[in-house]
Amino acid sequence: GIQVEQSPPDLILQEGANSTLRCNFSDSVNNLQWFHQNPWGQLINLFYIPSGTKQNGRLSATTVATERYSLLYISSSQTTDSGVYFCAVNQGAQKLVFGQGTRLTINP
């Protein structure tokens, strides 16, 4: 099946810093989604982005489907950005395949 790899596995930054999270996938996909899981376990859908670039406030995402990767950018990090960021991909069935996540810690 398709493999999804996220990097880095852990990232520790000071408040105000910028960060880039990467998601590589091993095969062509129909869609890609980014999620943020907060320290209480709640998962929030950040982006539905099968290709191209989207922006939402301080967050933006770019998916280059032909090269099988996606990037999530977080600018001017805040402590509330802490948590685990997951990317998940789909190949045309109902099953979304999740990566192992990047754990982001923003220190004040």
Next chain:
Amino acid sequence: DGGITQSPKYLFRKEGQNVTLSCEQNLNHDAMYWYRQDPGQGLRLIYYSQIVNDFQKGDIAEGYSVSREKKESFPLTVTSAQKNPTAFYLCASSFGQADNSPLHFGNGTRLTVT
């Protein structure tokens, strides 16, 4: 407010007992899903349902059962046959199919079996 409600938030059971986790959505979404998350891991699909009275197994369906009698509800039963039931269980829904619709999650149920 529209959303996905999972209950209870925490659940404790003795080994050998079946337990049912509730998931209700008022988003008018057609598709619903159950995922399992173990510590430090990503999510794995247990079951999904695209329409009422129909559901399919995901990657780790053994030891679990579901029903979809109403569009709004998709309960998950963790049976005594599930060898390692202690985990964080997440219910999700999407308006259309997972390959063309954003997925939205409930707040999860933490199940501990001793």
